Amino acid sequence: MRTDSKAEVGDAGDRGRAVGSLMALTGDMERLDEYMRDKRFAPQLAVWALRGVTRVILANNPLSGALMLVALYWASPWQGLLGTAGLLTSTLVAVILGQDRAEVWGGLHGFNGMLVSLLMGAFNSAGDWYWWLLLPACLGSATSVFFFSGLSSVLDRWDVPVAVFPFNMVIVLYFLCTGPDNPYFPHRLAVPPSSAPPNVTALSVAEVLQGVPLGVGQIFACGSLGPSLLILAGLCLYSPLQAVHALLGSAVGTLAGLSMAVRHECLYSGLSGFNGALGCMAVGGLFFSFSWRTHLLAIASAFLSAFVDIALSNLLGAMGLPACSWAATLTATLLLLLPGGMSAYRIPLARVRAPERNLRSRSRWEAGSAAERNSTDV
Missing domain, CATH: 1.10.3430.10 (Ammonium transporter AmtB like domains)
Structure with a gap:
């Protein structure tokens, strides 16, 4: 029986080491930096x-x-x-x-x-x-x-x-x-959405749904489905929570494009979604610790980024310039400067890591702060 228990402990230890090795490949891989120093x-x-x-x-x-x-x-x-x-x-x-x-x-x-x-x-x-x-x-x-x-x-x-x-x-x-x-x-030259001819063909739901993962690929100016899915897989390796927010933000951006009746090509190619994906990722766990409040703020950031992108596309497109990622950049910067209650969820830049680790770190900070308050109570 002792032999069996030792074998079980050994198997559990091997499984634990295997899981630990796999987890070391996710997130920020900080151990790699230590290994590469010399x-x-x-x-x-x-x-x-x-x-x-x-x-x-x-x-x-x-x-x-x-x-x-x-x-x-x-x-x-x-x-x-x-x-x-x-x-x-x-x-x-x-x-x-x-x-x-x-x-x-x-x-x-x-x-x-x-x-x-x-x-x-x-x-x-x-x-x-x-x-x-x-x-x-x-x-x-x-x-x-x-x-x-x-x-x-x-x-x-x-x-x-x-x-x-x-x-x-x-x-x-x-x-x-x-x-x-x-x-x-x-x-x-970039074409402003307002100057494009109105949509004359029926909307394809399948192509709109395909445009959601393409919105993630368009962050790299990539409009192919297979490579976009591989980019999404790489993002999931870093952080599943970040990958979920990328897809969510792209879907929200596509929905905003639908509400503004943008060209169908923008919906199908993912161009309507990539600013929403960036805006949602920035708020949904990266620069803010994840909670239901910041999750709602991330969705709002995706909508705002998408609408600002449509406006800037009309403005800059009149000069033949693309709107690029100005919308998500400006929106995320303004949200990072928010005062009040949401600022309590802000993560200092020096401490920003993968969203899952940000969440664990915030729990430790709050526990440490609570312990410090209790120790100073008279």
């Missing part, structure tokens, strides 16, 4: 870059980044190459300029550069494998590092993330400097 520069750069890939979608897991990068190459090898070039350029420029080590290690200087190059490729009218485009993609990605550093010195005073402000600013400057008739870097 490694060579090339593998360190790979980890920093993969973290930068996931930062695009408000995550921080290099394995998730590998899945998302595979998804980009699956959807379009040319877009994958552009994204990789922008990602590595901005990361290396940050290293050369001696930017904060924690920011570089966390991929915070890579994701804006990646988005800049991806959007340049998505709106490029010269076709795939137009090698000249690598020049502005790399220059724009490098410029995003300067924007990030300058904005961080201002926004840090309010403990607000720089987010994708650099990407939105650089891409607008690029489109204003070039144009559809530029002989070297031509691009397509």
Whole structure:
């Protein structure tokens, strides 16, 4: 009997170690940073870059980044190459300029550069494998590092993330400097929703439902279903709660697009949902600890992001400019500055981790605060 009990304990221990090893691959994978500290520069750069890939979608897991990068190459090898070039350029420029080590290690200087190059490729009218485009993609990605550093010195005073402000600013400057008739870097003009012809075909419910996961892929300027599902799987590896909020926010954004009678193509392609997905993820457990109040605020953030996106698409589209992710960025920033009761759920930027860990950390903070109050009562 003793032998049987020892065997059961051993099996339980093996299962516990196996589960622990699998759990170490989820969330922020902080143990990996400790392991990589004394490694060579090339593998360190790979980890920093993969973290930068996931930062695009408000995550921080290099394995998730590998899945998302595979998804980009699956959807379009040319877009994958552009994204990789922008990602590595901005990361290396940050290293050369001696930017904060924690920011570089966390991929915070890579994701804006990646988005800049991806959007340049998505709106490029010269076709795939137009090698000249690598020049502005790399220059724009490098410029995003300067924007990030300058904005961080201002926004840090309010403990607000720089987010994708650099990407939105650089891409607008690029489109204003070039144009559809530029002989070297031509691009397509964005069409404002208000100027598009009214919908003349019946709405396809199946395509609208397909547009919900595509809204998650459109965060990477990816409009293919298979790669979008792989991106969603990578996000789920980082945080199931974050993946749920991404789908929920995309669905809410699609619903907002339906209420405004936007073009069916926007609904089918996921363009109506991606700002809602970003707005919902930012509030639903990442920068706010998860609760029923913040969950409702996340849904409200998704609706507001989607409606602001429609308004900005009409405004910027009149000049041929895409609205990009201005809507979600501005909405999330304003919500992070909310005073009153909701500010109690704010997580300091230095402590932001995966939503599940944020929830556990908040429970420990509250327990510690309660114990401190009890110890000081007379």
